[in-house]
Structures are given as C-alpha cells and as structure tokens.
Amino acid sequence: MFLEKFFNPQSVAIIGASVDEQKVGGMILKNILKSGYLGEIYPINPKYSKIKELACFSSIKKLPNSVDLVVIAIPAARVTEALRDCVGKTENVVVVSAGFSEVGSDGKKLEEELKVIAKEGKLNLLGPNCMGVMNVENKLNATFGAFFPVKGGVSLVTQSGAFVSALLDFSQKYKIGYSKLATIGNKAVLDEVDFLEYLSADKNTKVIGFYLESIVRGKEFIEKIKKVSKKKPVLIFKAGNGQRTNEAILSHTGAMAGESVVAKAAIESAGGLYFDRLESFLAALRFFASGKKVISPKILILTNAGGPGVVATDMIESDSILELAEVSPEKKEQLAIELPKAASLKNPIDLLGDALAERYQKVLNIFANDKASIVGIITRQAGTDLKQILKVFAKASKKKATVPIYLGGKVFRHTFSRLADVFEGLRAGWQYSQMKNRKEQIPVFEKLPNFQSIWETKIKNTLDANRKMLTFKDATELVSMIGLDFLESFSPVEFLALEKKSFPVVLKIDDDQFIHKEQSGGLVFGIVNQDKLEAEIKKIRAKFGDLKLTIQPQVEAGLEVIVGAKIDPIFGPVLMCGLGGIFTELIDEKNIFVFPIEQHLMMEKLSNSKLAKIMEKKGIALESLIEVLKKVANLVENMKGFSQLDINPIFFYPDKNPLAIDIKIILP
The missing domain is CATH 3.40.50.720 (NAD(P)-binding Rossmann-like Domain)
Incomplete structure (x- = not known):
C-alpha cells in the first residue's frame, strides 16, 4: 500500500x-x-x-x-x-x-x-x-x-x-x-x-x-485486471485508437492486429471492460456507480407512452448482446388483473399515460423474482407523480437491475435520460457479470520435439541470406510439425522434373521484397499446361529477376480464412483469425486472442463472430477452426524470436480437413 x-x-x-x-x-x-x-x-x-x-x-x-x-x-x-x-x-x-x-x-x-x-x-x-x-x-x-x-x-x-x-x-x-x-x-x-x-x-x-x-506495462496490467475484476468492475476508456503504431507492418496480421484491437482483446480476456467511445464509457460508469447488477441479457420494458416503448424495443432487437424478455402466460394473467383493459400485456408493457406510482409498483412486484432487468420509461404527462414513481424504482429489488428513464429535461440521481445510455450500461453490466463468473482455465501447450534446433537453423539460414522472411519451403516445414495440412509445393526445377505433372497450377514469387504477391504481380493462377508455365516463368523472371519461385496445384477453393500471429510490443504474443484471401483487409472481420489463450474464451468469442455465421451457412464446423487455432497457438509458444506470422489463406471445407495454401514467417 x-x-x-x-x-x-x-x-x-x-x-x-x-x-x-x-x-x-x-x-x-x-x-x-x-x-x-x-x-x-x-x-x-x-x-x-x-x-x-x-x-x-x-x-x-x-x-x-x-x-x-x-x-x-x-x-x-x-x-x-x-x-x-x-x-x-x-x-x-x-x-x-x-x-x-x-x-x-x-x-x-x-x-x-x-x-x-x-x-x-x-x-x-x-x-x-x-x-x-x-x-x-x-x-x-x-x-x-x-x-x-x-x-x-x-x-x-x-x-x-x-x-x-x-x-x-x-x-x-x-x-x-x-x-x-x-x-x-x-x-x-x-x-x-x-x-x-x-x-x-x-x-x-x-x-x-x-x-x-498508452499502456506501458501491458502484461502486468492484464494480470492485475484478472485479479481485480473478480472483486469489482474495471472500466477502461482507451484513446489514441486512430494512430498507427511505429512497427513495420509487413503482414496482414500486423495490419489487422493494431494497437487498439490488441488492447481491447487483452483487457476483455482479463475481465476488464474496454471502451473506445467516451459516451459508452460515461454511460457504463454511471450504471456501475448506481450499484445495480445485471443477471441476464433479457430486458423487460415498462412505459407510460407507446412511442418510446417502440423505440426501446427496436434498439434491443438490433443489439448483439441484449434481448427482449418474453412475458409468460402466467404473468400476463397477473397483469390483466392489475392493469386497465387498454394496457399492453406483452413486452414492452404499456402502463398508459395515466399510470401513477402504484401501477408501476404492482408491475414491479409481479416481475420481482424474474432475472430480466427492468427498464421503466417515464414521460411527464398530466397527473404523472414523477417523484413517487422514482421512489418506487429506488426501492425495487437490488438482486437485479431495475432502471428508470425520465425522458425530460430534469436530471435525477440513478435515473437516466437517454435510452442509449441505459442500454450501454445494461450491456456492460451483463458482460461484467459473465466475465466475473467464468472460471480461469490455464492452457497447456505441447513442447514440439526437436523444434528449437530446427527453428534456430531456419533463423540462421534466413539472416545469412539477408532476408527477414523465411523461404516458403522453410516456413511450410515448420508448420508441418504442428500437424496442419499444407498444399504441396515445388520449385520450378522440381516440378518440371516430375514424370506426371498435374495442371492447372499456380506460380508465385517467394521473396521478402514482395510480401503481398498478388498486389505486386507475382502471383499467376490458372496455368493449364507446361508451355504456359514456362512462358509465365520467363515473364516473372523478366519482371522480378532471378528470385525464388514456387509452384502449387490449383485446388478446389474452400472458405478462405486467415490465421496469423504477431509479437505485440506491449502485450506479447497475439493470435488472430478472420476472413482470408482477398477479403482479409476488405472486410472488417478479425478475432484477436492474447496469450495465454483459454480455449473456452476462444470458443465463446468465435461463436458470436461473423466468421462463425459464414462457416455455419457453408456447413463447416466451427470446431475445425478451433483445432487449427490451437495448433498455431502451439507453434507460437514454441517459436520464440519471430515477429509476424500469416497463414493465408487456409481453405475450410464441409467434408474434409482444412488445407493451408500460403504462409509467411517474418523475423524482427
């Protein structure tokens, strides 16, 4: 102290x-x-x-x-x-x-x-x-x-x-x-x-x-958040999210896993609540200051005006976390006894414009033992006894969040005046409740036999050749050690010496001067015979000089996914996955995991991702992606001394194992 x-x-x-x-x-x-x-x-x-x-x-x-x-x-x-x-x-x-x-x-x-x-x-x-x-x-x-x-x-x-x-x-x-x-x-x-x-x-x-x-001692900060967040909420508003870090961004992973997204992933994995908008941070701070607890993502709306109830319903239905609570038949029977005939008995429950404190109290009593949070919308109408209504909410059950909103000019303690602020607070409250109650699972990584000596040799070969990026062959040999299927590849000499050659093939350059092959013109698809292959080799040699070239069979395309990793200067090793191929940086779909990675958190995060929804539509099991991520995480744990890693794309199929197509391993 x-x-x-x-x-x-x-x-x-x-x-x-x-x-x-x-x-x-x-x-x-x-x-x-x-x-x-x-x-x-x-x-x-x-x-x-x-x-x-x-x-x-x-x-x-x-x-x-x-x-x-x-x-x-x-x-x-x-x-x-x-x-x-x-x-x-x-x-x-x-x-x-x-x-x-x-x-x-x-x-x-x-x-x-x-x-x-x-x-x-x-x-x-x-x-x-x-x-x-x-x-x-x-x-x-x-x-x-x-x-x-x-x-x-x-x-x-x-x-x-x-x-x-x-x-x-x-x-x-x-x-x-x-x-x-x-x-x-x-x-x-x-x-x-x-x-x-x-x-x-x-x-x-x-x-x-x-x-x-800025965050300087990232790993220590995260370890402290893990301990503290079990006792009290930790809210972090991080500014400077538009600035690009000074590190050279050589891979797609480096570009996608920037400072702010890594900080967010690290803080949330530790149980902290991350905000990149001031309004969201302030709304959550107000909510937690009230001492209210959220024990369910479901929301029940009470209102004395139809319009605001409809707006609130729209906001919840479009929310990715909060849900509208269902009113059971039993509860509807109780409501019918206590409310006027003109009142709505479904969520949102319209108590009508003449609702006094007593009517709000009766409805709160009916739902007192439900887990759903209650949002009470109050508009000032003729006869509205505002202070008495707010007293009713103040005395409501402390076991769950019961939040009044007064849609008017005056501000009252623990009373919100904007629907958006209430839902920001409830969302943060539910996220904290989930994070607080989850159990930590320390991941166990497998030490790969003989890996360290092989890896050190690859590093030496790369640096001796005055390169920062491992050759395609060296990189694929390392990845094969974690059991990930990789599309076979050949040098031009090896391919042309084959007795049986299968076409079509793909020709690509293998040099760290041209990290992104397609943009630089160093990637040629659809080569259908040997004559065309030899012609394309000549074209590439004329354009790029005597660089290493790689030939691969052109296979049936699956769902293209990128899996990558980098060493973040603040938080250490980071794993990333998202849509791969040409969609990698066109579509904002990235899932970031900071080491040590807990598998249940990985599954929880991916289950709610766009990528998971796309995989489901194509009949591809999410578990196949989880298995690939576990293998790559194991590689990262063993591969000390790298800077950035891209495996892009990996083809995922409904009926066969994932197949990795291209890889980059970049040294510091």
Missing part, C-alpha cells in the same frame, strides 16, 4: 504555492483549503512569508519536519532542482508541471532526469504533466481542477487532466459520487498498474475507471 499517503496524507506541501489564484500553485492551495482538508498544509515559495494565514517557506528543505505528500507546481526548468530538494523530506511527490516528454526531445531529457532523481532518492513520483490527486473520503483536493465531487464508490485514474475536468462536470450533473481520483500524466514513475493495485484493496472503491492514452 505504498500509495496510501498520496490519498491519506497527514501533511501536504505545495512547491509553487501563490497568492495569485490564477496560477496553478495558487489554485491547488485554494482547492486544498476549500475542500476542508484537516491535515498540515505547507506553502513553499521564496516570494512570500505567509499565504492565506499559513506560514510560507522559501524551500522544502526549510520545513521543520518531513511531509507525507509534496505537490510541485513550478516551471519545468526548475522542477529537477525542486525534486532533489524533496529527497529526505518526503517519499511521495506529485509533479503537475508541464513541459516534459509531451513537448519533444528537450522535455524528454528533463523527464529522464526526474526518473533518475526519483530512483536514487526512493521517491514515488506521480506525473509530470498531471492535475494531481483527490480523496473525497478525507476531503483532499490536491488538484487545480474546478470541481470537487460528492462522495461515492467510483475511483478514477486518468492520463489527462482535461478529461478529469470534463468528467467531473458531467458527474455533477448526473450526481455520480467518487472516492478517489489520480491523474498520472506522463507516467514517468507511477502508472496505471500501481494505482490499480492500490484501488483493488481500497474498501471505499466499488468501481475503477481508467482513461488511458
């Missing part, structure tokens, strides 16, 4: 405190005083002897005692000296100052100096370029933000101070309560892993939210 004194300090010093409340140091001091913090407060600024009736010191070294927390709010050029002065006076420092790695090379050098000082001085350093920390429980607001939220169960960790300001403004409007807040900025020393560990053990934190622009 080494972060305890960031949130519960008995004393705080502000280096750069000022009488001018327009300056950052002045804002932070004002906020600490205004929030009602009861610990010792030490302004540090050589310009003043006193600020707001507090004794002001010229340097932190002049303090009579050590302090639990120091906040530095001075220009970047002076921060390194101030940080050195902190050594021996504190163990915990927040640097809110900007002007470090976020501004370029000079700032990056300054930030590296901060890291060295912190390491040598054994300082826990938060920032730089952050907004500070809050603990609503003990009334500490050591930030320069404009808002101090009400007390509640949400704790937030964010890289952006501006995001915090916007979120707290939003939270005030919707009455979301907070426990703790930390802005981590450039993450020179402390990062999201440290704060996740602290908040996991914090009894006042019921929900943990992150806004992240």
